[in-house]
Amino acid sequence: MDHEINKLQAEQEAQKRIAFTAGLLQGDITIRTFMESLAEGVVVINIDGRIILINQRMEELLGYSKIEVQGESISLFIPERLRAIHDKHISSYFSHPRIRPMGIGLDLTGQRKDGKEIPVEVSLSNLEVDSGRIGLAFITDISARKAAETKLKKKNKQLDEFASIVAHDLNSDVSAIVGLSEMLIDAEDDFSAEETREYLQEIANGGRKLSEIIRELLLFARMEKGDCVFSRLKMTSLIAPVQERLKREIADRSASISIDESGHTVMGYGPWLEEVWFNYLSNALKYGGTPPIIEIGSRKENDTVVFWIKDNGPGIAAEDLELVFNDGNDARKRIIKGNGIGLTIVKRIVEQLSGKAWVTSEPGQGSVFYLSLPSA
Structure with a gap:
C-alpha cells in the first residue's frame, strides 16, 4: 500500500513540476482544472511537439495514461502512415501560431493505444508562457x-x-x-x-x-x-391475403400453387411481410412457366426459419443472380421487369427485420427465392 501511495505522489509531483514549468499552474484556479472540465480531449505540447500533459478525456479517448505519454512525441496519437506529414504540420504551426480549426474538409484520424483508428476533429490554440510557447490541441471523437x-x-x-x-x-x-x-x-x-x-x-x-x-x-x-410493432407470426397466415390480392392473376394464368403448411413462426411485422410475399408470388406468376407451377415451403435452420418460393420459369443466368436485389440497378430492371420497386422493398424489409433475402436459379430449371428470419 505504501509503495502505491509513494508512486501516486511521485506521479502527482512530476505532473505538477511539468505544469509549473509550462506556466499552467497559477494560484488556486489552474488551467489544468479547466482542462479536466472539458468534454474534449486536450493535449498540451511544446514547440518540439513533445507532450507536456493531457486531460482525463484524452486518456479515455485514446487509452493512454497521463504519465506514460509525458515527454513523448504527439505523433504517438497519429497512425504511422500519417506521421511524417503531421510532423510538418506541427512545425508549420509553431512557425506561424494562431487559433484555428484543423482539417476543415479533411478526414483526420487519431490512433488509440490498442491500434484502433478513430475519426477526430481538431482545433488548435497556443500560449506564451515563461518556459516558451506551447500548443494546445482540442480533440473531439466524431465517430x-x-x-x-x-x-x-x-x-x-x-x-x-x-x-x-x-x-x-x-x-x-x-x-x-x-x-x-x-x-x-x-x-x-x-x-x-x-x-x-x-x-x-x-x-x-x-x-x-x-x-x-x-x-x-x-x-x-x-x-x-x-412505425411498427413486431409480433409472433405464422407465415402461412400471411400468404392467404396475398393470394386474395392476386386471385385474378392466379386465375388468368391457371397457376398451380402448393403450400407446405408448417407451423414455423417468426418475429416480424405483418404488413411488411405480407408485402414480401406479394412481391415473391407476383414474380413467380409473371415469370413462371405456362401455366405457372409454384411451390412454397419452409425449414428450420438453428435460430432462423428459411422460407422459399419455387417457380417453373426459364430461370436466371448465374452472372445475373447477384444483381436481382440491387437497388436501382439497370441489370436488375432487365432481369425482373414490370414493377421495379418490388424487390427493392423486399430487400429493405428483410434487412430491417434482421433477415436475409436471396435467390438461386439455373436457366431452364426455374428460380427459388428465399427469405430467412429469426425464429420466434
Missing part, C-alpha cells in the same frame, strides 16, 4: 457523427434510386391507361364489344398496378418512420 453521415448518405442514395424507379413505373402505367382511354373515346364506334372489354380490362389492370405502387410507396414511408 458517431461519421457513422450518422454514412447512414444518411446511404439513405439518400436509396431514396434517389427509389424515386427514380417509382417515377418510371408510374409514368409507364399512367401513359398506358391514358393512351387506351383516349383510343376508346376517339374511336368508340370502331371497336367491337369484345375488343372494348379487352381494352377496359387492360385499363383496370393498369389501375391495379398503380394501386400496388402507391401501396408500396406508403409502406416505404412507414418503414422510414419505423
Whole structure:
C-alpha cells in the first residue's frame, strides 16, 4: 500500500513540476482544472511537439495514461502512415501560431493505444508562457457523427434510386391507361364489344398496378418512420391475403400453387411481410412457366426459419443472380421487369427485420427465392 501511495505522489509531483514549468499552474484556479472540465480531449505540447500533459478525456479517448505519454512525441496519437506529414504540420504551426480549426474538409484520424483508428476533429490554440510557447490541441471523437453521415448518405442514395424507379413505373402505367382511354373515346364506334372489354380490362389492370405502387410507396414511408410493432407470426397466415390480392392473376394464368403448411413462426411485422410475399408470388406468376407451377415451403435452420418460393420459369443466368436485389440497378430492371420497386422493398424489409433475402436459379430449371428470419 505504501509503495502505491509513494508512486501516486511521485506521479502527482512530476505532473505538477511539468505544469509549473509550462506556466499552467497559477494560484488556486489552474488551467489544468479547466482542462479536466472539458468534454474534449486536450493535449498540451511544446514547440518540439513533445507532450507536456493531457486531460482525463484524452486518456479515455485514446487509452493512454497521463504519465506514460509525458515527454513523448504527439505523433504517438497519429497512425504511422500519417506521421511524417503531421510532423510538418506541427512545425508549420509553431512557425506561424494562431487559433484555428484543423482539417476543415479533411478526414483526420487519431490512433488509440490498442491500434484502433478513430475519426477526430481538431482545433488548435497556443500560449506564451515563461518556459516558451506551447500548443494546445482540442480533440473531439466524431465517430458517431461519421457513422450518422454514412447512414444518411446511404439513405439518400436509396431514396434517389427509389424515386427514380417509382417515377418510371408510374409514368409507364399512367401513359398506358391514358393512351387506351383516349383510343376508346376517339374511336368508340370502331371497336367491337369484345375488343372494348379487352381494352377496359387492360385499363383496370393498369389501375391495379398503380394501386400496388402507391401501396408500396406508403409502406416505404412507414418503414422510414419505423412505425411498427413486431409480433409472433405464422407465415402461412400471411400468404392467404396475398393470394386474395392476386386471385385474378392466379386465375388468368391457371397457376398451380402448393403450400407446405408448417407451423414455423417468426418475429416480424405483418404488413411488411405480407408485402414480401406479394412481391415473391407476383414474380413467380409473371415469370413462371405456362401455366405457372409454384411451390412454397419452409425449414428450420438453428435460430432462423428459411422460407422459399419455387417457380417453373426459364430461370436466371448465374452472372445475373447477384444483381436481382440491387437497388436501382439497370441489370436488375432487365432481369425482373414490370414493377421495379418490388424487390427493392423486399430487400429493405428483410434487412430491417434482421433477415436475409436471396435467390438461386439455373436457366431452364426455374428460380427459388428465399427469405430467412429469426425464429420466434
